[in-house]
Amino acid sequence: MSVELKDFKSDQEIAWCPGCGNFGILKAVKAALVELDLPPDKVLICSGIGQAPKLPHYMRVNTFNGLHGREVAAATGAKLAADDLTVLVHSGEGGAYGEGGNHLLAAMRRNIDITLLVHDNKTYGLTKGQASPTTEARRTASLQPKGIFSEPINPLALAISQSCSFVAQSMSSRHEHLVRTIKAGILHEGFSLINILQPCVSWDKLHTYKYYQENCYELGEDYNPQDPLHALELVLGSTRRIPLGIIYENQRPSYDKLVLEGVFHPLRDRGVDPERVGKIFEKYF
Amino acid sequence: MEIGIRIAGAAGQGLQTTADMLGQILVQNGLFVSTYVDAESRIRGGLNFSHLRISDQALEGVSERFDILMALTTGAVKRFSEKLDSPGVLLCFSSSCDSRAAPVDLDNLAKQAGNLKASGVVGLGAICSLLEIPQDRVHEILQKHFTQNAKLLEINLRAADLGIAAVQDWKNKPEFPGANIHSPANERVLMSGHQAISLGAIAGGVSFVAGYPMSPATSILADLAAWSKEADIVIEQAEDEIAAINMLAGASYAGARSMTSTSGGGFCLMTEGVSLLGMIETPAVIVVAQRPGPATGLPTRTAQGDLNLVLHAGHGFFPRLIFAPARIEDGFETTAKAFDLAERFQVPVFILTDQLLQDCQPSLSAFDTSLLPSSRHLMRASELRERASYMRFEQTSDGISPQAAPGASQHVVVVDSDEHDEQGHLTESPIIAQAMSQKRIRKAKTIKNFSWFLNPYLDGFEKDNPLVISWGSTYSTISEIREDFASQNRAFSHLHLRQMWPLDESYLESILRTPRQITIIENNTDGQLASLFKTVGLRPADNVITRHDGRPFTVQDLTVKIKEVLS
Numbered sequence: 044m045s046v047e048l049k050d051f052k053s054d055q056e057i058a059w060c061p062g063c064g065n066f067g068i069l070k071a072v073k074a075a076l077v078e079l080d081l082p083p084d085k086v087l088i089c090s091g092i093g094q095a096p097k098l099p100h101y102m103r104v105n106t107f108n109g110l111h112g113r114e115v116a117a118a119t120g121a122k123l124a125a126d127d128l129t130v131l132v133h134s135g136e137g138g139a140y141g142e143g144g145n146h147l148l149a150a151m152r153r154n155i156d157i158t159l160l161v162h163d164n165k166t167y168g169l170t171k172g173q174a175s176p177t178t179e180a181r182r183t184a185s186l187q188p189k190g191i192f193s194e195p196i197n198p199l200a201l202a203i204s205q206s207c208s209f210v211a212q213s214m215s216s217r218h219e220h221l222v223r224t225i226k227a228g229i230l231h232e233g234f235s236l237i238n239i240l241q242p243c244v245s246w247d248k249l250h251t252y253k254y255y256q257e258n259c260y261e262l263g264e265d266y267n268p269q270d271p272l273h274a275l276e277l278v279l280g281s282t283r284r285i286p287l288g289i290i291y292e293n294q295r296p297s298y299d300k301l302v303l304e305g306v307f308h309p310l311r312d313r314g315v316d317p318e319r320v321g322k323i324f325e326k327y328f
Numbered sequence: 329m330e331i332g333i334r335i336a337g338a339a340g341q342g343l344q345t346t347a348d349m350l351g352q353i354l355v356q357n358g359l360f361v362s363t364y365v366d367a368e369s370r371i372r373g374g375l376n377f378s379h380l381r382i383s384d385q386a387l388e389g390v391s392e393r394f395d396i397l398m399a400l401t402t403g404a405v406k407r408f409s410e411k412l413d414s415p416g417v418l419l420c421f422s423s424s425c426d427s428r429a430a431p432v433d434l435d436n437l438a439k440q441a442g443n444l445k446a447s448g449v450v451g452l453g454a455i456c457s458l459l460e461i462p463q464d465r466v467h468e469i470l471q472k473h474f475t476q477n478a479k480l481l482e483i484n485l486r487a488a489d490l491g492i493a494a495v496q497d498w499k500n501k502p503e504f505p506g507a508n509i510h511s512p513a514n515e516r517v518l519m520s521g522h523q524a525i526s527l528g529a530i531a532g533g534v535s536f537v538a539g540y541p542m543s544p545a546t547s548i549l550a551d552l553a554a555w556s557k558e559a560d561i562v563i564e565q566a567e568d569e570i571a572a573i574n575m576l577a578g579a580s581y582a583g584a585r586s587m588t589s590t591s592g593g594g595f596c597l598m599t600e601g602v603s604l605l606g607m608i609e610t611p612a613v614i615v616v617a618q619r620p621g622p623a624t625g626l627p628t629r630t631a632q633g634d635l636n637l638v639l640h641a642g643h644g645f646f647p648r649l650i651f652a653p654a655r656i657e658d659g660f661e662t663t664a665k666a667f668d669l670a671e672r673f674q675v676p677v678f679i680l681t682d683q684l685l686q687d688c689q690p691s692l693s694a695f696d697t698s699l700l701p702s703s704r705h706l707m708r709a710s711e712l713r714e715r716a717s718y719m720r721f722e723q724t725s726d727g728i729s730p731q732a733a734p735g736a737s738q739h740v741v742v743v744d745s746d747e748h749d750e751q752g753h754l755t756e757s758p759i760i761a762q763a764m765s766q767k768r769i770r771k772a773k774t775i776k777n778f779s780w781f782l783n784p785y786l787d788g789f790e791k792d793n794p795l796v797i798s799w800g801s802t803y804s805t806i807s808e809i810r811e812d813f814a815s816q817n818r819a820f821s822h823l824h825l826r827q828m829w830p831l832d833e834s835y836l837e838s839i840l841r842t843p844r845q846i847t848i849i850e851n852n853t854d855g856q857l858a859s860l861f862k863t864v865g866l867r868p869a870d871n872v873i874t875r876h877d878g879r880p881f882t883v884q885d886l887t888v889k890i891k892e893v894l895s
Contacts, residue, residue, distance in 0.1 A: 100753050105734035106742040113574040120578030125735045149567035311583030311733045315533030317697035323555050328517040
């Protein structure tokens, strides 16, 4: 029996603002899972705090909605304990690039097989419009009335420079592109970072749907994502044009495969055997 | 019969290795040995020592006195030669460094053997010769220790033999009768607190460990890594402590028995994660190996200063269990049980150890594992498959909702750090919020109703006698003093807690009612157990004896302090 959209149906009332980009992302995630024939009980979505991380509540799926910025760490533990699950992480850019920066760096190094979907709206939405790690410098924000003096982070360049094994960018309103990108991220063995651009309809009057429509372009069939220097050029280039698609990709074994080799797994199904101590006692004492 | 040996010198001179090998030789020879370590936070230089206490019966308290001093630096001679018991033996790096020095030139003999670094092993040979330990026992341990490197083995065998010969040539050497038991190899081994806790974790079914290195907690991570193949566990060096605790939360939610080991500062970073565990009712075993604070404090020293921290860590109310092993054997049993209790009640369980307990090594026999719990408390897949629905936080009379792991069945498992409904979805409803809060209170009551999971030790109780109360690593030292006082008609009773939370107040009230005087002894600044007794309304202590210089109480200093307060 193949997976259908209705399998993911949730009865929870959605707390997002009308017109929020999160709706498009929710729709795309469900569509990607249906197309990959992944049922709700074989998928785990980990998330933290903010508006984006509420996403798993709005579909029927295994859900670990933990602490702000710690979603990648929690997902790492969960993937190692239950490697038979497809693990996605939904975070805002505040959680992924700000509060959770160290966990992102570590996850890219490990190349653990999880897919991180960053809802990047360049704003702290739920806390009412403060600057985020991707907000442009020199604008003002509620906590920076004189202007934001820090430069924004460039998550794509950062990820490419760290040999993150899958780096992609998409847009919340480009349904087909987003579904295609999420599917590719899930199918990729290793850590996949998908930066998803979305307008904040409540707090950001600059990065509107119209703005993204005018400035984004989709990478063509001829683009080769295997070349890190070319990929860096693309995301560091001086043009204001914003690339969408798989920007960089490399193939290496996933962390969970390496770590779990020779270990009884999933760890979830392990019993308790106090007698095991005897073996260690004999060998090491 | 009791012989004290102190091996002192600089970090990097192999003091601990020498002490470990000497301890193993003496245990093999049928003696009881206990050791402790005093080390600075550095890799080379400074002044460190390892102390061995040898007897024909178990003596596990911390003692300052020693009959033999091996001093490998001038600093060690200056600091400790005055404290050597008389008639003692001073083994120096050079026999001319002190008028009392034995005619054994450790450094010269080491050079003669082929490497100056073997001076400790020359001393090891010399000590074994003084104690009339057979040479082949010495060789046996060296062979075991240097099995990977034939050249080093050769040098060290030569070094030990030179030490043995130098003592044999020494005309007026003092005698140590009673050490040469020459019993056949016995079953006892030297085991440290961290090894016992690590073995306990394995017995408790740990399958996932995440942590970040910090003294004195790292040794547990190192043991589990070294044994990971036999134990069949995954061990993860996390990018920081915050990651470690959140990995635990994720792994434990996904059904793995999970633990971490950290110390004060690292644990402070974990506290939001502890609160998360409380909210999502997810089990975890958290070892907090105490050292003095605040902040970085004394990194390689000991303290019992984190009771308040683990008692209150994490915002909001949620149930927890806190244990403090008193002895090495307790470390094993407590940790094994901690995994069972954590999963049964879906709570964080803390194990408070400290630098003293982590690094001290008494000789003991193999553990009995036959009575340890050996089943999981997660819902079985077969049971789940037959259910029409599943709610992770289902309201129950005892506050414990059956835990299912994601992926085990067709049901999805939802948890949320926000207040949530029975399904696990976040809620703003005051009715549901109140009901969930009450569920956590009910669970705390369920746990408390069990009384003790680990009984306190109550030694020599007489209802009128003064009562001494202590917890954690101080047990053996105070026990020894109690026996000594009892033999001198100054008897006191000793109550020693191993379970720090929850407390069985009615049990404690019944014990605390009658003694004519109550003294609480703690290796911390502020008397945290004494404060806890006051908070929960127990009879307050008349005296609180504290020590907060980073060193453990010793039999000698605590004897003086107890005498001062005892009436």
